[in-house]
Amino acid sequence: xxxxxxxxxxxxxxxxxxxxxxxxxxxxxxxxxxxxxxxxxxxxxxxxxxxxxxxxxxxxxxxxxxxxxxxxxxxxxxxxxxxxxxxxxxxxxxxxxxxxxxxxxxxxxxxxxxxxxxxxxxxxxxxxxxxxxxxxxxxxxxxxxxxxxxxxxxxxxxxxxxxxxxxxxxxxxxxxxxxxxxxxxxxxxxxxxxxxxxxxxxxxxxxxxxxxxxxxxxxxxxxxxxxxxxxxxxxxxxxxxxxxxxxxxxxxxxxxxxxxxxxxxxxxxxxxxxxxxxxxxxxxxxxxxxxxxxxxxxxxxxxxxxxxxxx
Amino acid sequence: xxxxxxxxxxxxxxxxxxxxxxxxxxxxxxxxxxxxxxxxxxxxxxxxxxxxxxxxxxxxxxxxxxxxxxxxxxxxxxxxxxxxxxxxxxxxxxxxxxxxxxxxxxxxxxxxxxxxxxxxxxxxxxxxxxxxxxxxxxxxxxxxxxxxxxxxxxxxxxxxxxxxxxxxxxxxxxxxxxxxxxxxxxxxxxxxxxxxxxxxxxxxxxxxxxxxxxxxxxxxxxxxxxxxxxxxxxxxxxxxxxxxxxxxxxxxxxxxxxxxxxxxxxxxxxxxxxxxxxxxxxxxxxxxxxxxxxxxxxxxxx
Amino acid sequence: xxxxxxxxxxxxxxxxxxxxxxxxxxxxxxxxxxxxxxxxxxxxxxxxxxxxxxxxxxxxxxxxxxxxxxxxxxxxxxxxxxxxxxxxxxxxxxxxxxxxxxxxxxxxxxxxxxxxxxxxxxxxxxxxxxxxxxxxxxxxxxxxxxxxxxxxxxxxxxxxxxxxxxxxxxxxxxxxxxxxxxxxxxxxxxxxxxxxxxxxxxxxxxxxxxxxxxxxxxxxxxxxxxxxxxxxxxxxxxxxxxxxxxxxxxxxxxxxxxxxxxxxxxxxxxxxxxx
Numbered sequence: 001x002x003x004x005x006x007x008x009x010x011x012x013x014x015x016x017x018x019x020x021x022x023x024x025x026x027x028x029x030x031x032x033x034x035x036x037x038x039x040x041x042x043x044x045x046x047x048x049x050x051x052x053x054x055x056x057x058x059x060x061x062x063x064x065x066x067x068x069x070x071x072x073x074x075x076x077x078x079x080x081x082x083x084x085x086x087x088x089x090x091x092x093x094x095x096x097x098x099x100x101x102x103x104x105x106x107x108x109x110x111x112x113x114x115x116x117x118x119x120x121x122x123x124x125x126x127x128x129x130x131x132x133x134x135x136x137x138x139x140x141x142x143x144x145x146x147x148x149x150x151x152x153x154x155x156x157x158x159x160x161x162x163x164x165x166x167x168x169x170x171x172x173x174x175x176x177x178x179x180x181x182x183x184x185x186x187x188x189x190x191x192x193x194x195x196x197x198x199x200x201x202x203x204x205x206x207x208x209x210x211x212x213x214x215x216x217x218x219x220x221x222x223x224x225x226x227x228x229x230x231x232x233x234x235x236x237x238x239x240x241x242x243x244x245x246x247x248x249x250x251x252x253x254x255x256x257x258x259x260x261x262x263x264x265x266x267x268x269x270x271x272x273x274x275x276x277x278x279x280x281x282x283x284x285x286x287x288x289x290x291x292x293x294x295x296x297x298x299x300x301x302x303x304x305x306x307x308x309x310x311x
Numbered sequence: 312x313x314x315x316x317x318x319x320x321x322x323x324x325x326x327x328x329x330x331x332x333x334x335x336x337x338x339x340x341x342x343x344x345x346x347x348x349x350x351x352x353x354x355x356x357x358x359x360x361x362x363x364x365x366x367x368x369x370x371x372x373x374x375x376x377x378x379x380x381x382x383x384x385x386x387x388x389x390x391x392x393x394x395x396x397x398x399x400x401x402x403x404x405x406x407x408x409x410x411x412x413x414x415x416x417x418x419x420x421x422x423x424x425x426x427x428x429x430x431x432x433x434x435x436x437x438x439x440x441x442x443x444x445x446x447x448x449x450x451x452x453x454x455x456x457x458x459x460x461x462x463x464x465x466x467x468x469x470x471x472x473x474x475x476x477x478x479x480x481x482x483x484x485x486x487x488x489x490x491x492x493x494x495x496x497x498x499x500x501x502x503x504x505x506x507x508x509x510x511x512x513x514x515x516x517x518x519x520x521x522x523x524x525x526x527x528x529x530x531x532x533x534x535x536x537x538x539x540x541x542x543x544x545x546x547x548x549x550x551x552x553x554x555x556x557x558x559x560x561x562x563x564x565x566x567x568x569x570x571x572x573x574x575x576x577x578x579x580x581x582x583x584x585x586x587x588x589x590x591x592x593x594x595x596x597x598x599x600x601x602x603x604x605x606x607x608x609x610x611x612x613x
Numbered sequence: 614x615x616x617x618x619x620x621x622x623x624x625x626x627x628x629x630x631x632x633x634x635x636x637x638x639x640x641x642x643x644x645x646x647x648x649x650x651x652x653x654x655x656x657x658x659x660x661x662x663x664x665x666x667x668x669x670x671x672x673x674x675x676x677x678x679x680x681x682x683x684x685x686x687x688x689x690x691x692x693x694x695x696x697x698x699x700x701x702x703x704x705x706x707x708x709x710x711x712x713x714x715x716x717x718x719x720x721x722x723x724x725x726x727x728x729x730x731x732x733x734x735x736x737x738x739x740x741x742x743x744x745x746x747x748x749x750x751x752x753x754x755x756x757x758x759x760x761x762x763x764x765x766x767x768x769x770x771x772x773x774x775x776x777x778x779x780x781x782x783x784x785x786x787x788x789x790x791x792x793x794x795x796x797x798x799x800x801x802x803x804x805x806x807x808x809x810x811x812x813x814x815x816x817x818x819x820x821x822x823x824x825x826x827x828x829x830x831x832x833x834x835x836x837x838x839x840x841x842x843x844x845x846x847x848x849x850x851x852x853x854x855x856x857x858x859x860x861x862x863x864x865x866x867x868x869x870x871x872x873x874x875x876x877x878x879x880x881x882x883x884x885x886x887x888x
Contacts (some may be wrong), residue, residue: 057721059885080723081630087717093643095650107639108722110631153716162721319727319879326880333873338835340866344842347858383813 003070003160003191004033004056008065011051025051027215028065033208035159038182038192040298044305045211049195050088052212053164053231056086070160081109084153088164089194090145093136098129098148101137102155109156123151128177134236142169150181164192167201171226179205203297211304219305223297232295237288238280245283262288318494320585367413378415381407382429385421386527389428401437405429410567412453419457422450426463427528430471435531435605440471459522461485462495464516467504470535479503483513494518513539538607541598545607548579548587548596636724640732641739648702648740660882661694662751663814669755680761681850687752688767692746693776698744699778700801702737704783706795714886729878730786734875737782764850769860770849776867777843781805783874784838790882808840832880838870 009029012022026048033039041049054060056067058074072079092101099120106116125132127147140148146169153161166182167175182205183298186190196202202209203223210220219226241263267273273290281287367374385407401487405592408425412418428436429443447464454460463482468474482499485491494514501511513536521534551574555563558572569575579587585602632637648654662769670688710716718731756764784804788797807839814830842863845855 054887057717059717059720061884075725077630077723077725080721083721085717085721087714088720091714092718093647093715095647096643104639105645106721108631108636108719108724110635110723251793274655312639319725322726326876329876330873330880333869333876334836336869337866337873339844340869341835341839344859344862346864347862380810380813395620538791 002032003035004031004067004069004193006031006065006067009055009062009067010064011055011060012063018029020190023214026055026180029217031210031217031220033191033193035191036186036189037207038186038205040195040206040209041193041195041210041212042197042199042301043196044272047212048215049212053195056162081156082159084156084158084161086103086149086153086161086166090149090169092148092152095136097134097136098124098151099133101148103231105152105155119155123154126181126306127151143171146170146174150178158190160191160193163192165196166194167198175201199297199301200284210306211301213305225298232293234270234273235266236267236273236277237289238263238265239286239288241280241285245280245285266271321389364413374414378411378418381411381414382418382421384523385411400527401433404437405439405442405446416453419454421452421462422447422460424525424528426467426576427531430467431531443467456488458485458488458491458495461488462518462522466519469515470512509539509542515604534605538604540582541604541607544579544581545587545596551575552589552596562591562594564591565589632722633728637732637735639726640724640729641736644706644733644736645739647706654698655704655746657694657698658747662749664690664694665748665751665755680756680759683755684767685758685846686852687755688774688850690769691748691752691771692846694748695741695745695774695778696781696805697779699741700785700798702740702807703782704789704797704801705794706737707733707786707789708797709866711887712794714888726883730879730882731875732784732810734783737781741778741782743772745778766849768856769855770846770862773845773863776863777840780838780870781869783871783878784873787874787878790878790885803830804838805840808838811837811839812841826879842866
């Protein structure tokens, strides 16, 4: 059984008041997410990420196709008992305090009073909101809303959490904490499904990804399978490289951007780099830095999206 | 205990049916409420502020609509001949009409309706012909050129108050107005001469019938015309009975006797279709108690 | 990592889920809490109390009629302000959930849309009960200060007013499931006025000559909610008896019509794609 499974999931919108045209926000999405993994859904704005999430959460209804979560239909309350959801730019009842919100949601999950109280305390602690627990939500900053958002998604100790842009609104410290939290969830066996447009986060966290563009699935699978993890090049910065030494070494030295006393070298593979470096070091050249350059998800992404072209 | 989830699923399968069934239930309950509490409801709802002048000030801008509303209520509540005859409280009729015409003096129908039903004796009307006159006089004050009001007023004198002089006088005044039909003058003359003559009465009721502006007034006039026809028929039947008495030396005991004597073709019925009754003991004929003709005006010979 | 491990780890501390009626009750209580914290509502109730209080001044003007005027104005205030509050909370609070996307936090929880709507409705009814209760106490307090003996008859009128308001809230909810809060308020207000005068439509055939129009209005009369059923204010103030059976039938009317409106609301809301 997959944690999440969609078959031909499609969503059309009717646009325009006089001439009614159909706009396809999601086109026949086939997706499988396995239990216990961190799965990233990425794509440019308007690609259909949030649409997918809203469909899975039952906030909107598919025009075609179907989906199952934990093997159960989307309106099954037993299924909802086991999931958590963090909406993008979450807005909850602003007249409630953080503690009251968690307590209310706990009620809906059927937690007893002691459990609710305990769980609220735990979660508030975990997301760093213990001090602001009794402040009404209308006074929360963006970051605080995000934190309470993740807290309410975890009230019921879900097996599967859905996060829409979990890092948005967080300062660097917050983002760090969120990353740690997501990893921790996986450690405890929870499946995490999240949408993001911050590719470095996705690269860091996800086991598998799916890339959406203009409502269509472009690619999905293991991250390592998608981007080429092998080396693009090795960038080396050395000091003290004189034209004299250079001519003595000979060979093909990719010299780029001589920076005053330092020189910037580029090697295509490890062996070449090792060989040349040894020679340079023997000749008194000093090594400043050595950086392997890999293709990033961002590179891949931009390449894919541009290849999609205009419709 | 009630299983909401089950109910949810059931209803979601066929919500249209559920809603339809509920509407029927609602209509049923509404009908019961109207049945049992309609009368008691109507009385208190009608007149909170019974001073028309105050009402007019309070409803500034909406007088016409309010007048319409009061008129609707008047007519709905007092209705025509056949509705709820036993239940009406005629104390409310005059105030309702007064409010209607105060709010909208152009509402001529209200004046004439009032003239008829304020004057008409109980149970069809309030039985207060002087109030009827007063209302019509107001109408005349507002619309001195409206000849019909003179017809209505004269008619009240003629039929309900039996004041033939005043009636004739009123008809004459009305006849002077532009647009008044010619027969108003001749009717005035006949009224003076022949007083309670049935032919005059018939002519006047016919006039009321033809110029009636509401179905109730027309129905009322038609009923009175039928009454006059009935009176004629009864007169004829009395003559037939008298002939029988001469021939047989006693008053007839049934229609059958008259038919076998060849004086009648079939058992007589009144204009509403109800059979006439021959009372051998009282030596008279009359309408059946079940007839809807209502109380006939006093027997008048031609 | 696999699904099985996840299940094991999480299962021990997971809840079984709450029974349906309890969930509806929780939503209702939260809705009540929401209205209690809403500033506008306070102002409305305050205003109503002021109106009731000012009837004292009006009563002083008319000799021998003070008590009657206080009772009349008091009941009228409760009715009118009750109506404003009912429409306001019935339309505003549900539309707000849709507009502000607070539903994004609720619907993924194990509660169905219908259960949520029902919870909202009962929460609003609770709010109304408290508001009407406060206004009633204000009226009785004033009467007490005027040295009037306790008049229990007024309670019958107020009970019926409450039934009327419960019906009006349901009307507001129905409209707010498919239009914006402003439009829903307008429509609900319109239905109230139409429903108040619908009894005048019933016997239109006695006034109008056409064959077609009276048929239409006759049907309309039964379709529209007839708010006149709940109006016994004049009778109560005059001391006329109001039979208990009338209260019974009026309750039945309100209950059936509310059920109808809620069924329709749940249906529409259940099909709605949220923004």
